[in-house]
Amino acid sequence: MKNTKTMYIAGYVASVILTLAAYVLVSTHVAHHHLYPTDTFMRYSLMILAVVQLFAQMVLFLGLGRDKKPRWNTYTFIFAGTIVLIIVIGSLWIMSNLNYRMMYSPEQINRYLHQEGDL
Amino acid sequence: MSTNAEIKEQNEQKTLFGFWVYLMTDIVLFASLFATFAVLRNNTFGGPNGEELFNINFVLAETLILLTSSFTCGAAMLAAHDKQKKEVMIWLGITFLLGLAFLGLEINEFHHLAAEGHSWRQSAFLSSFFTLVGTHGAHITVGLIWMGTMMYRVYQAGLNAMNLKRLTMLSMFWHFLDVIWIFIFTVVYMMGISG
Numbered sequence: 001m002k003n004t005k006t007m008y009i010a011g012y013v014a015s016v017i018l019t020l021a022a023y024v025l026v027s028t029h030v031a032h033h034h035l036y037p038t039d040t041f042m043r044y045s046l047m048i049l050a051v052v053q054l055f056a057q058m059v060l061f062l063g064l065g066r067d068k069k070p071r072w073n074t075y076t077f078i079f080a081g082t083i084v085l086i087i088v089i090g091s092l093w094i095m096s097n098l099n100y101r102m103m104y105s106p107e108q109i110n111r112y113l114h115q116e117g118d119l
Numbered sequence: 120m121s122t123n124a125e126i127k128e129q130n131e132q133k134t135l136f137g138f139w140v141y142l143m144t145d146i147v148l149f150a151s152l153f154a155t156f157a158v159l160r161n162n163t164f165g166g167p168n169g170e171e172l173f174n175i176n177f178v179l180a181e182t183l184i185l186l187t188s189s190f191t192c193g194a195a196m197l198a199a200h201d202k203q204k205k206e207v208m209i210w211l212g213i214t215f216l217l218g219l220a221f222l223g224l225e226i227n228e229f230h231h232l233a234a235e236g237h238s239w240r241q242s243a244f245l246s247s248f249f250t251l252v253g254t255h256g257a258h259i260t261v262g263l264i265w266m267g268t269m270m271y272r273v274y275q276a277g278l279n280a281m282n283l284k285r286l287t288m289l290s291m292f293w294h295f296l297d298v299i300w301i302f303i304f305t306v307v308y309m310m311g312i313s314g
Contacts, residue, residue, distance in 0.1 A: 003196065004197075008193035019304070029313045030313065046313075062291060062298070073139055084146060087147070087150045088154045091154035095158040
């Protein structure tokens with residue numbers, strides 16, 4: 001089944017709405033001196049808006065999930081998505097951990113290691 | 120025993136699937152660039168951060184232009200399946216112009232930043248920004264070259280099976296670029312501006 005005109009229009013309208021929603025959210029946040037909505041709310045809602053738009057475009061523009069069995073397109077997308085999550089979440093986690101460990105001066109680090117019995 | 124038509128159909132499915140897998144690997148490439156940007160976004164080396172550098176209205180314009188071009192590309196595909204050669208040329212032409220406008224705006228932004236001294240050499244943040252957004256821009260450029268080529272091929276040879284297959288892959292590529300832009304728009308610009 002190829003894309004119908006309805007799917008393209010729906011995908012376009014949905015994406016415009018989701019984009020404008022993000023724009024309004026950020027504009028409001030900046031106008032209220034970054035106090036309202038809160039930073040956490042911003043981060044989560046922007047990510048959610050992006051993921052929803054991702055699926056809207058993947059399904060309505062790129063035809064994800066439309067393949068008959070075996071669903072190779074869907075499976076490879078899920079696999080790529082898994083790799084992406086590992087790369088992004090893994091990098092953020094590791095670098096955050098490194099930054100935390102590197103917070104102190106070398107003398108402080110040495111003192112800490114002596115305390116913990118590692119040296 | 121498969122008929123000739125069935126074999127051709129299967130081969131086309133395989134080609135399209137192969138292109139889809141390529142797009143999946145491109146997603147992984149962009150993911151690594153995104154991860155790098157996410158890690159380095161606050162490493163401004165005393166220089167300006169996203170909030171100070173990015174203009175939300177400018178970015179919205181870029182985004183809506185690229186989004187519209189994704190839609191017009193879809194319209195071209197619909198015309199292609201209806202074997203409407205002239206409509207295909209028109210819709211592809213509009214898609215091309217919108218893509219060119221997007222690229223122009225982006226190059227303008229890059230030039231403006233570099234001219235003010237905020238080049239990729241100023242900080243890790245800017246380094247990762249230019250790499251991520253620049254790679255996307257490079258993909259757009261290649262897509263535009265491909266689009267120009269396809270417009271020429273369709274004009275010369277019409278909407279034969281080969282051109283239809285190639286147009287399908289081009290439209291997949293173009294939609295994919297807009298998908299990546301969703302995240303550049305969100306992670307780089309929206310999250311950067313909201314701080």
